[in-house]
Amino acid sequence: MPPPLIGLTSTRGTNRFGFLSSEVKEAYTQAVALAGGMPVILPLGLPEASLRESLTRLDGLLLTGGGDIAPERYDSRPHPLVAEVDLGRDQEEIQLFQDALQAGLPILGICRGLQVINVALGGTLYEDILDQRPDSIKHQYSLEKPRTYLAHTVQLDGSSRLASILGGPEVQVNSLHHQGIRRLAPGLQASACAPDGLVEAIEVPGYRFALAVQWHPEWMQDDASMRKLFEEFVTAASEHVRHEA
16 A cells, blocks of 8 residues: 555745745654655645645645634634734635545644644634733743753543553643643543643544644654654554545
């Protein structure tokens, strides 16, 4: 069997000549490839019909990290600490997730990807955790620590799919986000929480594979449990290939 095709959402950037580009950090593509998948970058700015067509050719969808989701997407107000909003990316990823879910495609969300899933299904976010939830622990270490830095533990729900993948009741994770889930969307299960109670992982119960984590496992591939998360995702995508063949 050929490796399953995993679509990776991208971030809008500008190269040194000033041209717009769609970018994906190599850590994502390497983690998918290491797990046996073939990463396919989904560029921003595609017509809606092209996005839907892409899902008919993919075997899995990875919603990557990036800038903040526009507050109006979850009926909130502007906040001074909301940054790097890309309205086009918000629209594209929410549509991709909803269509992928309807199509039964295996889905993995990372950091922003978790927030996209929650918003797409009707949940809300903290625009800035420390500002709106001042009793929280520190979650944003991206400017002062390596991305491999293990910032805190998360407690896993023993009944969750994620717990069966990672094993054990607790894992150490990195932490590179300033936003998080305020209200969990209907139909989602919170499968892990930080020591301060912030939701750190979610999944769609009863679905073949649809889960997301708030941390960045692509930077933690020296950890067997984080490799296994990608391996289980790619395995689900492989089963999708066999099912559709």
